[in-house]
């Protein structure tokens with residue numbers, strides 16, 4: 001934008017008479033001393049699967065959320081004096097008409113509330129307009145909102161769509177682990193959603209990020225992952241996914257308290273192939289590199305690639321080779337921007353094939369081979385050995401019983417806390433200067 005303005009001035013100054021003022025004097029420069037926008041919250045956008053669309057009558061064949069208000073609560077990571085909201089239509093097949101948006105603090109500053117503190121309510125605008133038409137495949141950034149937020153606080157965002165979105169392809173994040181509410185009519189300013197049509201669901205729709213106006217030292221840490229990072233097995237409305245628990249530790253440490261922790265994970269996600277959300281190789285550009293203020297990244301993924309590949313040795317050998325090449329590709333791409341990327345080892349999933357279909361000896365061999373590569377190849381800037389944290393001391397192919405949510409794969413809140421406790425916060429100082437973009 002500034003470059004375009006500059007180019008325009010340059011072009012006109014070439015045509016201008018010689019007596020024109022020096023170019024520098026005509027360029028408006030605003031020096032914010034390094035203050036910048038940094039993401040404080042994200043949710044990985046994905047094409048909503050049929051079962052995760054809203055329930056009828058909010059879902060009809062051919063349109064979704066007609067004449068509907070959606071109220072959603074989000075867990076901020078870092079605080080600041082002003083915020084911006086990003087809405088995503090990246091997976092919509094038609095334009096997304098947003099009619100009105102408000103922000104407020106939720107009642108009791110807690111997640112999953114339908115009630116807001118009306119004295120904090122503010123109208124959100126988009127380039128000065130209360131409404132915006134977001135073309136398919138794109139996103140909208142709100143104007144700055146003078147809405148001070150605290151680290152680890154909750155924000156309520158209410159969205160009204162007069163006409164809904166045409167078609168049944170909409171952008172959402174099903175694994176919110178947080179209750180959202182929707183009802184008919186425009187209730188973005190209402191203290192509570194009380195229409196008889198109101199429904200509560202643990203999904204987020206359309207919201208993909210909140211940015212905060214931050215001092216120069218503030219920066220973001222994007223985490224690419226699957227259901228284990230998305231928080232399956234954590235407590236709904238409690239924000240006890242492992243990244244939330246690492247954030248809580250980071251907030252107590254002066255050298256990490258200005259780092260936004262950005263959960264870019266989705267249940268079922270794979271590195272090599274689409275399914276529940278696009279494959280991780282394909283989404284790195286959007287979910288990591290295009291985020292605001294990103295200075296660190298990590299990937300904790302691969303279990304669904306191993307688990308959905310056939311269990312025979314040849315198929316597993318193939319998926320092993322593909323995963324290693326994919327990790328190298330992702331590392332190369334992220335390093336191009338001088339951003340370090342940490343790798344986490346894949347945690348156990350064996351135990352009982354009736355309960356956990358991934359559980360076979362051949363897949364355990366692949367998991368061990370991939371983890372060996374993650375630990376010893378030196379390709380990741382640092383290794384977070386979550387396998388070592390969660391595995392059983394008596395059988396390394398299984399989760400320790402006290403960390404198992406019951407399906408032999410997803411940790412319970414104690415497991416998520418153990419991951420968070422093991423996280424080496426010194427990594428953020430060690431890589432504060434970024435990495436070489438050579439490889």
Ligand SMILES: *[C@@H]1O[C@H](CO)[C@@H](O)[C@H](O)[C@H]1NC(C)=O
Pocket residue numbers: 050051052053054055056059060061062168
């Ligand atoms: C929503 O409607 C679409 C199109 O009719 C259908 O495929 C999908 O199963 C519906 N989902 C829900 C939750 O009603």
Ligand SMILES: *[C@@H]1O[C@H](CO)[C@@H](O)[C@H](O)[C@H]1NC(C)=O
Pocket residue numbers: 108109110
């Ligand atoms: C208020 O917040 C506290 C702490 O988050 C929570 O334990 C409590 O359930 C909340 N109360 C209500 C009424 O939601």
Ligand SMILES: *[C@@H]1O[C@H](CO)[C@@H](O)[C@H](O)[C@H]1NC(C)=O
Pocket residue numbers: 129130131132133
């Ligand atoms: C705001 O956008 C709507 C369409 O979304 C348009 O009808 C209206 O003219 C716009 N208002 C202003 C002030 O630009």
Ligand SMILES: *[C@@H]1O[C@H](CO)[C@@H](O)[C@H](O)[C@H]1NC(C)=O
Pocket residue numbers: 095097133162163164165166
């Ligand atoms: C979105 O807005 C455009 C322009 O006003 C309009 O033609 C279209 O019908 C609207 N779509 C919906 C679903 O309301």
Ligand SMILES: *[C@@H]1O[C@H](CO)[C@@H](O)[C@H](O)[C@H]1NC(C)=O
Pocket residue numbers: 067184185186195197
């Ligand atoms: C939208 O929903 C509200 C609340 O149910 C209702 O009063 C209103 O008539 C509806 N508007 C339209 C255009 O259907």
Ligand SMILES: *[C@@H]1O[C@H](CO)[C@@H](O)[C@H](O)[C@H]1NC(C)=O
Pocket residue numbers: 114115192193194198
């Ligand atoms: C808020 O609305 C919900 C229905 O969505 C209702 O169950 C609840 O009692 C209301 N709370 C208050 C304080 O009115």
Ligand SMILES: *[C@@H]1O[C@H](CO)[C@@H](O)[C@H](O)[C@H]1NC(C)=O
Pocket residue numbers: 350351352395396397398
């Ligand atoms: C470890 O667990 C796996 C999966 O449950 C099982 O097949 C294997 O026999 C166990 N090994 C030992 C030494 O208990």
Ligand SMILES: *[C@@H]1O[C@H](CO)[C@@H](O)[C@H](O)[C@H]1NC(C)=O
Pocket residue numbers: 352353354355
């Ligand atoms: C595996 O789980 C099934 C279903 O709960 C149970 O019937 C079976 O006994 C379990 N197998 C083992 C080896 O524990």
